[in-house]
Amino acid sequence: MRYSDRGGGLSAQERAKREKLRFRAADMFAGDIEPPRVAELLGITRKSAYEWYALWSRGGRAALASKGAAGNGCKLTDEQLAWLEGALEEGAAAHGWDDQRWTTSRVASLIWARFHVSYTARGAAYLLNRLGWAGRPGSRRGGPSGG
Known part of the structure; x- marks a missing residue:
């Protein structure tokens, strides 16, 4: 996801907040909550929920960790x-x-x-x-x- 108004990326604080959200989604997936319901509960798009679900399915919670570099x-x-x-x-x-x-x-x-x-x-x-x-x-x- 690109944020053109922010120079192409998230701040460290925003990145941590987004990671926390992905981890909450991972916990929901582990509890057998389907991606559309996760999207509704977390206030994210269904597309994001399905992308995160696919990552989680292949690599677990660790696959949803932030890969953005600070700095x-x-x-x-x-x-x-x-x-x-x-x-x-x-x-x-x-x-x-x-x-x-x-x-x-x-x-x-x-x-x-x-x-x-x-x-x-x-x-x-x-x-x-x-x-x-x-x-x-x-x-x-x-x-x-x-x-």
Whole structure:
């Protein structure tokens, strides 16, 4: 479920509240209450109740635990981000490309080659922006030009 008015996700408090609701549903499923009745009792949509029921059927209560990450949702650890920052500062040529230009595709490839973490070019662009790199990968806001 997307919440476009909230930047694409739930706050930690909202996520915990939603998880608690899913756990209440799991308890009801365990008590042989059907998804439409669970939806009515909890004030959720039937669609959600059936989705939660399917998850619960396959994996029990644990399958309904929150999978949302607290924080910014970045796939890389702080140590990996630090390494990436250093690699970007070194320039693309230091990492096998013919010139110093960092493109989002190159950054995504570098992340995959080093950490086996998949990023799309668009995801790499978001990551670069978060790290303080200007709209053109290769120059840094408030810092030296990378090429």
